[in-house]
Amino acid sequence: MKRALLFTALAGCATTGALAAPANPMPMPSQDIPARVEALLRQMTLEEKAGQLNQLSGKDFTGPETASKTNKLKDIREGHVGSMLNIRGVAQTREIQALALQSRLKIPLLFGLDVIHGYKTVFPVPLGEAASWDLEAIEQSARIAALEASASGVHWTFAPMVDIGRDPRWGRVMEGAGEDVFLGSSIARARVHGFQTDKLGGVDAIMATAKHFAAYGAAIAGRDYNAVDMSEQQLHETYLPPFHAAVDAGVATFMNAFNTLNGIPATASTMLQRDILKGSWKFPGFVVSDWGSVREMVVHGYVADLSGAAQAAMAGGSDMDMEGHAYRTHLPELARAGKVNMAQVDDAVRRVLTKKFELGLFDDPYRFSDAEREKRVMADPSHRAIARDVARKSMVLLKNERATLPLARTLQRIAVVGPFADARRDLEGGWIVQSDAANVVSLLDGIRSHAGSAKVDHIKVDGLQGALDAKAIQQAAAADVIVLAVGETWDMSGEAKSRSDISLPGRQEALFAALQATGKPVVAVIFAGRPLIFNHIADGAAAILYAWFPGSEGGNAVADVLFGDHNPAGRLPMTFPRNMGQVPISYVQYQTGRPVRDENSIVYKSAYIDSPNTPRYAFGYGLSYTSFAYSDLRLSKKRIGPTEQATLSFTLTNTGKRAGAEVAQLYLHDRVASLVRPLKELKGFQRVVLQPGESRTLSFTIDQAMLSFINARLQRVAEPGEFDVMVGASSDDIRLNTVLELGGAM
Numbered sequence: 001m002k003r004a005l006l007f008t009a010l011a012g013c014a015t016t017g018a019l020a021a022p023a024n025p026m027p028m029p030s031q032d033i034p035a036r037v038e039a040l041l042r043q044m045t046l047e048e049k050a051g052q053l054n055q056l057s058g059k060d061f062t063g064p065e066t067a068s069k070t071n072k073l074k075d076i077r078e079g080h081v082g083s084m085l086n087i088r089g090v091a092q093t094r095e096i097q098a099l100a101l102q103s104r105l106k107i108p109l110l111f112g113l114d115v116i117h118g119y120k121t122v123f124p125v126p127l128g129e130a131a132s133w134d135l136e137a138i139e140q141s142a143r144i145a146a147l148e149a150s151a152s153g154v155h156w157t158f159a160p161m162v163d164i165g166r167d168p169r170w171g172r173v174m175e176g177a178g179e180d181v182f183l184g185s186s187i188a189r190a191r192v193h194g195f196q197t198d199k200l201g202g203v204d205a206i207m208a209t210a211k212h213f214a215a216y217g218a219a220i221a222g223r224d225y226n227a228v229d230m231s232e233q234q235l236h237e238t239y240l241p242p243f244h245a246a247v248d249a250g251v252a253t254f255m256n257a258f259n260t261l262n263g264i265p266a267t268a269s270t271m272l273q274r275d276i277l278k279g280s281w282k283f284p285g286f287v288v289s290d291w292g293s294v295r296e297m298v299v300h301g302y303v304a305d306l307s308g309a310a311q312a313a314m315a316g317g318s319d320m321d322m323e324g325h326a327y328r329t330h331l332p333e334l335a336r337a338g339k340v341n342m343a344q345v346d347d348a349v350r351r352v353l354t355k356k357f358e359l360g361l362f363d364d365p366y367r368f369s370d371a372e373r374e375k376r377v378m379a380d381p382s383h384r385a386i387a388r389d390v391a392r393k394s395m396v397l398l399k400n401e402r403a404t405l406p407l408a409r410t411l412q413r414i415a416v417v418g419p420f421a422d423a424r425r426d427l428e429g430g431w432i433v434q435s436d437a438a439n440v441v442s443l444l445d446g447i448r449s450h451a452g453s454a455k456v457d458h459i460k461v462d463g464l465q466g467a468l469d470a471k472a473i474q475q476a477a478a479a480d481v482i483v484l485a486v487g488e489t490w491d492m493s494g495e496a497k498s499r500s501d502i503s504l505p506g507r508q509e510a511l512f513a514a515l516q517a518t519g520k521p522v523v524a525v526i527f528a529g530r531p532l533i534f535n536h537i538a539d540g541a542a543a544i545l546y547a548w549f550p551g552s553e554g555g556n557a558v559a560d561v562l563f564g565d566h567n568p569a570g571r572l573p574m575t576f577p578r579n580m581g582q583v584p585i586s587y588v589q590y591q592t593g594r595p596v597r598d599e600n601s602i603v604y605k606s607a608y609i610d611s612p613n614t615p616r617y618a619f620g621y622g623l624s625y626t627s628f629a630y631s632d633l634r635l636s637k638k639r640i641g642p643t644e645q646a647t648l649s650f651t652l653t654n655t656g657k658r659a660g661a662e663v664a665q666l667y668l669h670d671r672v673a674s675l676v677r678p679l680k681e682l683k684g685f686q687r688v689v690l691q692p693g694e695s696r697t698l699s700f701t702i703d704q705a706m707l708s709f710i711n712a713r714l715q716r717v718a719e720p721g722e723f724d725v726m727v728g729a730s731s732d733d734i735r736l737n738t739v740l741e742l743g744g745a746m
């Protein structure tokens with residue numbers, strides 16, 4: 001057994017670039033907030049305290065008068081509501097805030113909303129943005145979302161979702177940053193900063209939420225809301241770090257999760273919320289439950305009734321009850337009966353009030369609700385330009401045979417075919433809050449505006465439903481190139497959209513085969529919120545562009561890539577399997593005692609007899625219209641001591657004829673350790689733009705933190721020994737490698 005070096009810091013080496021953030025006017029003074037909170041708390045009744053921990057949905061506010069609406073309005077006026085979700089727009093937020101100000105203590109409401117990938121201007125779905133590996137672009141997307149949402153009276157977004165997702169059946173992988181701990185943590189920080197800026201208090205800074213705490217992405221069999229069963233070591237090593245990164249970035253709130261974790265609902269987990277989050281990590285913000293997750297503990301069979309649910313959630317560290325009605329109904333009586341700890345209730349209220357002060361709502365409850373600003377910000381044309389740039393950066397070129405792309409300017413005729421050729425709503429993806437699908441640029445619009453003198457034929461064959469129209473397909477043969485737009489509809493991924501089969505739905509692969517039979521090159525553009533399986537297209541298409549759900553400017557962004565106005569540089573943030581049997585799947589693989597060393601010799605090896613182990617497309621993979629060479633790997637030291645660092649450097653050269661971005665990836669492997677370590681773990685990356693022929697020296701600093709892992713006793717340790725150091729263009733395309741030795745303890 002090797003001696004472990006214990007330490008606590010978890011270092012990362014990717015940098016979140018400084019973003020030219022718009023001014024953050026008038027941050028509120030924070031020095032006297034604790035005193036103001038205490039003064040208020042002293043005046044509050046038990047009912048008013050429970051009220052601050054009660055969050056209701058305003059969804060039914062726009063419809064007819066209902067009993068539920070009447071009750072909610074009354075509750076707000078009487079100070080029994082601390083926050084509303086699904087209320088937006090200056091007019092509505094002003095109206096509802098005015099009701100809260102009629103209450104005895106005039107405590108303003110917080111307005112929360114799922115601003116997941118844009119507000120009025122829709123950006124790519126988060127998984128798509130993650131494929132850009134461009135932290136500045138991702139931060140900027142969150143910034144624009146915050147500008148628009150805040151101008152519409154919204155104080156708080158329920159984003160980013162930082163759940164690690166390794167099972168593409170789970171529809172919510174669409175909302176996250178994919179499968180990797182390091183990439184996910186880097187993106188968590190970028191998104192939090194984009195939403196919140198450096199400090200809450202500016203009128204364009206909204207509170208972010210790290211969700212869903214925790215391990216929600218590991219639902220058994222990829223079925224949403226399902227139980228999670230995992231070792232604490234895996235929890236700490238893989239699922240918690242992006243949450244920790246969000247805390248480090250100053251995230252204002254957390255949301256817990258619907259799932260049970262090893263038998264205990266996350267909503268009632270003292271281990272997660274009290275010991276880890278508020279204890280070890282010293283998180284100063286508050287935790288909101290997921291929608292009704294407090295009351296769902298009755299359905300789980302964890303508590304007998306709603307009162308028990310309120311008691312368990314409060315003990316577990318859930319500060320605010322989202323649409324569960326458990327705190328509002330039962331906390332006062334539980335407190336009077338001594339069944340909840342009053343110090344815990346006060347602590348929860350304190351946390352909520354502190355955020356209201358930090359946002360400046362006690363100084364001006366309407367400060368986010370300014371009609372003139374709302375009008376001006378929503379009309380800002382720069383937001384769409386940024387959305388277009390982020391969308392094209394998110395796209396991943398999976399295949400490009402015989403340099404089919406970019407499309408030649410000499411083409412005379414382009415056929416655009418498939419169910420998504422003129423789609424608008426689908427290009428937005430799920431979790432849309434304030435956009436108008438009519439304003440989305442379709443693929444056809446984008447191609448038409450880029451095609452110059454080439455004739456663009458829209459050939460209407462669906463492929464999702466019904467039979468394929470052979471006559472229409474034949475028309476495509478007249479074109480020089482066929483652009484086939486396939487994928488999932490917007491509502492096939494997202495919450496409660498788990499699929500047991502992630503193949504391209506309907507007859508889209510058959511449509512591809514029919515088009516391929518025309519003999520014309522087929523360029524497939526795939527719209528989706530998750531990795532899909534599309535083996536016929538993967539084998540037979542001339543080129544494939546994975547466009548995710550790209551948002552308002554989707555059609556323009558795809559066309560920018562197809563016509564070469566943008567050189568694609570997206571890299572997959574999730575592994576794409578060949579078949580369902582490989583799922584769940586990730587590049588993070590542990591060495592077995594029987595590894596496959598030769599695909600032709602798999603007897604008694606850790607293999608499938610009917611499928612290779614390797615995925616269709618690996619994590620980190622993506623092509624460019626240019627090529628890059630890696631050379632001259634140098635390590636400043638072959639051996640480092642516990643407090644030392646080594647600098648790894650290498651030369652990256654653009655060996656092609658176009659300017660382009662490469663994402664150089666650093667992977668490490670601890671050869672012998674007290675727990676068997678993954679064969680590769682991403683520990684750094686750099687996205688670099690190079691002109692044709694240009695070379696640049698890139699370097700990474702490797703220190704003990706990067707060599708560390710969570711051991712069997714849940715301690716972060718770096719064990720002395722040898723480490724493989726690998727630099728490559730993707731997790732399965734390592735171009736340079738060497739070995740670094742970590743010496744023993746001081």
Ligand code: BGC
Pocket residue numbers: 085114158211290291495
């Ligand atoms: C989702 C959350 C979301 C909440 C509020 C829940 O169903 O799991 O992610 O923030 O609804 O809309």
